Amino acid sequence: MRYIELNQEAKWISEGVLVLESYFAPSEIVKIQDDFNKLYGDSADSLSCYNGDHPGSDSKPNKQFEFIDTLPFDASVELNLFSLHPKLISLSKGLLGTDTVLLYQSHTWAKFSGRADYNQGLHCDFNNHTLTVPSTEGRGGSVNYLIYLSDVTEKDGPFRYVSKRDSNEILGHRCLAAQPKNYAALLEKEKSVVAPAGTVIAYTLDTFHRGTNLTGANSYRYSMSISYKSNGNDSVGFHVWQVTPSRNWSSILYNANPSQLSCLGIPKPGSQFWNEITIAQTKQRWPQWKSDPYSDCL
Ligand SMILES: O=C(O)CCC(=O)C(=O)O
Numbered sequence: 281m282r283y284i285e286l287n288q289e290a291k292w293i294s295e296g297v298l299v300l301e302s303y304f305a306p307s308e309i310v311k312i313q314d315d316f317n318k319l320y321g322d323s324a325d326s327l328s329c330y331n332g333d334h335p336g337s338d339s340k341p342n343k344q345f346e347f348i349d350t351l352p353f354d355a356s357v358e359l360n361l362f363s364l365h366p367k368l369i370s371l372s373k374g375l376l377g378t379d380t381v382l383l384y385q386s387h388t389w390a391k392f393s394g395r396a397d398y399n400q401g402l403h404c405d406f407n408n409h410t411l412t413v414p415s416t417e418g419r420g421g422s423v424n425y426l427i428y429l430s431d432v433t434e435k436d437g438p439f440r441y442v443s444k445r446d447s448n449e450i451l452g453h454r455c456l457a458a459q460p461k462n463y464a465a466l467l468e469k470e471k472s473v474v475a476p477a478g479t480v481i482a483y484t485l486d487t488f489h490r491g492t493n494l495t496g497a498n499s500y501r502y503s504m505s506i507s508y509k510s511n512g513n514d515s516v517g518f519h520v521w522q523v524t525p526s527r528n529w530s531s532i533l534y535n536a537n538p539s540q541l542s543c544l545g546i547p548k549p550g551s552q553f554w555n556e557i558t559i560a561q562t563k564q565r566w567p568q569w570k571s572d573p574y575s576d577c578l
């Protein structure tokens with residue numbers, strides 16, 4: 281089955297970035313935006329929490345990561361299922377070129393003008409996704425998404441990137457860090473993603489990109505950072521979902537379908553893992569989990 285168009289596939293492989301403008305229609309994100317409003321408001325003044333650390337990271341607290349939350353969210357079922365949206369799963373299958381994909385990162389992120397310095401240097405996102413380096417094989421086995429959940433103009437801190445074609449030309453093939461001598465040339469090639477809410481930016485772990493400052497007087501930017509990988513790609517990871525069993529996983533467990541649950545590592549119906557014992561005990565743990573598709577395959 282083909283999940284993405286051939287021209288999208290070619291662009292993804294040659295450029296390392298695919299921008300899908302308005303991939304989610306306004307009606308598909310209205311509830312998500314409502315949740316962002318409840319979680320973060322449209323100005324940092326309404327918020328009191330200060331976390332300031334990139335979840336899962338050992339870097340020093342950094343204010344640009346202040347308003348980040350990790351799945352599962354203290355929010356609606358819709359937001360909790362958004363990173364498992366069937367359209368995102370099939371896009372991931374297309375980009376990764378495989379039928380079995382895993383969700384390995386899911387964050388909400390709100391930024392507010394004047395609240396922090398969101399300007400980043402051009403970088404590749406691999407050092408907190410793998411202990412080695414991005415794979416050179418085929419499509420690299422993982423995809424990062426930045427999904428805009430508010431309209432992003434040039435004043436709202438747009439994501440900027442340099443296509444792999446351009447960075448390869450400037451830095452040489454497969455360079456993962458720019459040097460002062462070629463940084464200006466790289467910056468000259470960067471493209472800004474000015475796009476409406478619902479836009480999906482897919483990028484590889486070896487693509488140069490950066491966050492930028494919000495320069496509007498009262499700007500805010502809502503986004504989600506989501507990553508998928510091919511099943512079996514053990515060298516890449518970010519969250520270990522089961523490390524937070526006391527958080528509210530039930531809205532996901534009770535509402536996601538088997539295909540969505542499989543992206544969290546829950547074996548699909550028909551898998552050897554499932555038998556009368558494992559189904560009954562999983563049902564005890566999650567009483568409203570819909571076990572029929574699993575029992576039907578025994
Ligand atoms: O938020 C953005 O536009 C990009 C952020 C980013 O690249 C990062 O934090 O690694």
Ligand SMILES: [Fe+2]
Nearest residue numbers: 404405489490
């Ligand atoms: Fe990044």
